[in-house]
Amino acid sequence: MPHTETPGTEATPHPRLRWWTELPLIVLVYACYSAGRLLVRGDVSDAVDHGLALLDIEKALFLNAEHPLNRLFTDQPWIGVPADFWYASLHYVVTPAVLIWIFRSRAVRYRAARTWLMTSTFIGLIGFTLLPTCPPRLLDASHGFVDTMAQYSSYGWWGGAASAPRGMGGMTNQYAAMPSLHVGWALWCGVMLWRHGGTRLAKVAAVVYPLGTTIVVMGTANHYFLDAVAGAAVMGAGLLLTPFVLRTAERARTMLTARFAPGAAASPSASESASDGAGSAIVSGGCQTSAGERFPRQREQRFPSGAEPDPAPSDAGDETPAPAR
Numbered sequence: 001m002p003h004t005e006t007p008g009t010e011a012t013p014h015p016r017l018r019w020w021t022e023l024p025l026i027v028l029v030y031a032c033y034s035a036g037r038l039l040v041r042g043d044v045s046d047a048v049d050h051g052l053a054l055l056d057i058e059k060a061l062f063l064n065a066e067h068p069l070n071r072l073f074t075d076q077p078w079i080g081v082p083a084d085f086w087y088a089s090l091h092y093v094v095t096p097a098v099l100i101w102i103f104r105s106r107a108v109r110y111r112a113a114r115t116w117l118m119t120s121t122f123i124g125l126i127g128f129t130l131l132p133t134c135p136p137r138l139l140d141a142s143h144g145f146v147d148t149m150a151q152y153s154s155y156g157w158w159g160g161a162a163s164a165p166r167g168m169g170g171m172t173n174q175y176a177a178m179p180s181l182h183v184g185w186a187l188w189c190g191v192m193l194w195r196h197g198g199t200r201l202a203k204v205a206a207v208v209y210p211l212g213t214t215i216v217v218m219g220t221a222n223h224y225f226l227d228a229v230a231g232a233a234v235m236g237a238g239l240l241l242t243p244f245v246l247r248t249a250e251r252a253r254t255m256l257t258a259r260f261a262p263g264a265a266a267s268p269s270a271s272e273s274a275s276d277g278a279g280s281a282i283v284s285g286g287c288q289t290s291a292g293e294r295f296p297r298q299r300e301q302r303f304p305s306g307a308e309p310d311p312a313p314s315d316a317g318d319e320t321p322a323p324a325r
Contacts, residue, residue: 021159026099029118034126043132044152047175051134054178054224055143062095063226067144069219074146081152088149088158091182094209106196115245117188120238124181127230133178137221145221179230183293187235 044162058064071234137147149158177294194206217223273312 007164014044018117026114026118029121044134047132047134048139050131050178051136051139051224052143054133054226055136055139057269058225062320065225066218066221069215070136070145070221073219074151077152080148080219081155083219084149084152084156084158086212087182087222088156089221090209090213091185094189098192102192102196112242112246113188113192115249116235116238116242117185119241119245120184120188120235121181123234123237123241124179124184124231127179127234128173128176131178132175133224133227134175135177135227136223136224138174148220149222177223178227179234180217180227181231181234182217182223183210183228184212184231184235186210187232224233 055064058066073083099114102113106113136143136145137149139145143192190206190210192206193202193209197203197206214228217228218225
């Protein structure tokens with residue numbers, strides 16, 4: 001059965017993706033995101049007020065899971081230390097690894113997956129700008145939180161400024177806690193693994209990684225539960241906006257192509273014209289019309305010049321008498 005396209009859903013041809021064009025794009029987007037985080041640092045007092053407000057909302061809704069998880073991570077180093085490594089490194093490793101995997105094995109899905117991730121990241125930057133939030137670990141000790149990253153800093157490369165290397169705390173915005181893009185990016189990875197993994201191990205990782213990240217960000221006192229919820233919401237918003245962003249990017253690409261190469265789209269090249277002409281000659285060659293139209297599959301009899309037979313009675317007509325024998 002032949003494949004038919006639904007009208008209006010025909011695939012638009014795209015230029016072939018190349019890693020040497022994708023890599024600079026991703027690096028540029030992440031650089032803009034990181035610079036934006038540094039530039040939008042809000043007032044510390046406002047950030048603390050926002051953090052305490054989130055904590056009050058969670059207590060009112062009985063959603064305060066941060067305190068018991070943080071006590072567990074603090075009292076049990078065999079849990080707290082791996083959790084700190086998880087928080088400090090996996091989002092830098094797993095997210096690019098999944099992106100590269102999609103690029104290499106699911107290229108037809110890569111453009112939408114990459115656009116979804118980037119769109120959601122920029123939405124998260126808007127959240128950091130509008131709602132600077134103090135993470136639980138930076139609240140006054142009277143609120144009952146312990147900074148496990150600082151407690152176990154001797155085990156890793158980080159110091160007291162979240163996952164930033166020692167001496168580089170000024171290179172990060174510690175009040176960019178709402179939303180949690182650790183959770184958002186982990187959720188993106190989980191969706192990619194679930195949809196395109198194809199194995200039972202991939203399905204398990206698709207569930208364990210975002211769930212484990214959510215537990216880790218709360219147990220290490222880097223995020224509130226509502227930060228994690230906001231991270232998931234940001235990814236949902238990015239997913240809804242992805243088709244619009246793709247269409248806008250395609251229009252911009254088409255406009256730039258038409259502006260900088262108007263002749264290529266307006267008139268065919270000489271080689272194309274020649275090939276078109278050659279195609280026309282081949283198509284029309286040998287096709288002749290005559291007064292006597294032949295039926296399909298009718299045999300064609302050829303006789304030498306001057307040897308054509310007299311018309312048979314059937315050829316002369318139904319009322320013509322047959323010649324005498």
